[in-house]
Amino acid sequence: MKVCFVMTEAYPVISGRGKHVGGAELQSWIIAKELAKNNYKVYFIVKAPEDGIEIVNNVAVFKIRYENPIIGYFKILKAMIKINGDVYYQRTGGFATIFVSFFCKIFKKRFVFHVSRDEQLDDGYPYDKPIIIKKLYRIAVNLADNIIVQNKNQRRKILHKKTFLIPNAIEINNDVFKKEDFILWVASINDAKRPELFVELAKKLPKYQFIMIGGASNKKLYEKIKSKARELKNLDFLGFKPLKETEEYFKRAKIFVNTSILEGFPNTFLQAWRYGTPVVSLDIDPDEIICKYKLGFHSKSFEKMVEDIKRLYEDRKFYKKISYRCKRFIREFDIKGLITKYYKVLL
Numbered sequence: 001m002k003v004c005f006v007m008t009e010a011y012p013v014i015s016g017r018g019k020h021v022g023g024a025e026l027q028s029w030i031i032a033k034e035l036a037k038n039n040y041k042v043y044f045i046v047k048a049p050e051d052g053i054e055i056v057n058n059v060a061v062f063k064i065r066y067e068n069p070i071i072g073y074f075k076i077l078k079a080m081i082k083i084n085g086d087v088y089y090q091r092t093g094g095f096a097t098i099f100v101s102f103f104c105k106i107f108k109k110r111f112v113f114h115v116s117r118d119e120q121l122d123d124g125y126p127y128d129k130p131i132i133i134k135k136l137y138r139i140a141v142n143l144a145d146n147i148i149v150q151n152k153n154q155r156r157k158i159l160h161k162k163t164f165l166i167p168n169a170i171e172i173n174n175d176v177f178k179k180e181d182f183i184l185w186v187a188s189i190n191d192a193k194r195p196e197l198f199v200e201l202a203k204k205l206p207k208y209q210f211i212m213i214g215g216a217s218n219k220k221l222y223e224k225i226k227s228k229a230r231e232l233k234n235l236d237f238l239g240f241k242p243l244k245e246t247e248e249y250f251k252r253a254k255i256f257v258n259t260s261i262l263e264g265f266p267n268t269f270l271q272a273w274r275y276g277t278p279v280v281s282l283d284i285d286p287d288e289i290i291c292k293y294k295l296g297f298h299s300k301s302f303e304k305m306v307e308d309i310k311r312l313y314e315d316r317k318f319y320k321k322i323s324y325r326c327k328r329f330i331r332e333f334d335i336k337g338l339i340t341k342y343y344k345v346l347l
Contacts, residue, residue, distance in 0.1 A: 003032075005043065007028045008076070148166050166341045184211050
């Protein structure tokens with residue numbers, strides 16, 4: 001079976017170069033690589049600095065160079081026709097979803113849409129686009145042969161008959177690592193991630209060391225956070241770091257903090273748990289996994305978050321229990337086990 005992923009912004013994930021690593025793009029690449037290991041013919045269409053075809057981990061990566069979106073989608077169309085896949089997969093929402101969905105309808109191909117954020121199923125999404133785009137997007141999602149959701153909340157939002165609940169996946173490894181006494185925050189610097197709250201945490205807890213990693217999704221906010229971080233001796237603002245470098249911080253971090261107001265199922269939770277790093281999340285806890293399996297804290301208020309961090313930091317016996325649970329629990333998300341669920345979706 002030939003499966004084609006249309007994920008135009010995924011090249012930084014595949015190449016390890018660039019200034020942005022998207023969660024949807026990372027997940028798509030993890031799935032694509034595992035399918036390729038299991039005898040699927042896998043193709044990946046991305047925007048890149050140069051045109052060409054590159055084989056990476058047995059996946060044929062169609063690199064398309066463009067600045068003008070109209071020219072870009074014309075070139076993407078040519079690549080999709082050339083690949084002549086059995087199934088086309090799209091995950092980012094918006095116009096890309098519309099484009100792939102209608103292509104599949106016209107050319108009689110199977111279309112799989114994978115929800116990456118809860119908001120993608122809200123009425124009026126994409127919020128910043130004209131009404132015609134909103135309506136076409138809704139039609140495009142409904143035309144999907146199968147839809148993958150990440151959590152129960154997303155499943156409740158959709159009435160599509162062929163909906164599959166598959167959590168985000170991660171590649172499990174046996175790396176040896178040693179924990180250090182710092183609290184980590186990793187996300188794109190934008191309003192939805194609320195990075196200013198992590199800066200406030202560092203102010204509230206001056207005896208603890210904090211590290212902040214994130215690219216400039218919002219340049220004005222990025223510079224503001226960078227400036228505020230410089231004022232604190234216990235906060236290191238590192239800016240954007242490639243995925244491989246970020247992994248090293250997850251290995252060594254004592255605690256991972258999430259301050260986002262909106263997520264689907266954060267990849268960063270999986271990255272943290274893989275290395276036995278408890279998660280302290282202000283608002284996000286998909287299907288109440290953190291609370292149910294005791295993998296950290298779902299704080300729900302800033303004041304409680306401060307107290308939760310103190311407990312994990314100071315109570316070594318309690319910390320070891322949580323860390324051990326994280327390392328055991330993450331096995332449920334190993335892509336090697338989850339990949340069989342994708343076989344059913346692609347049929």
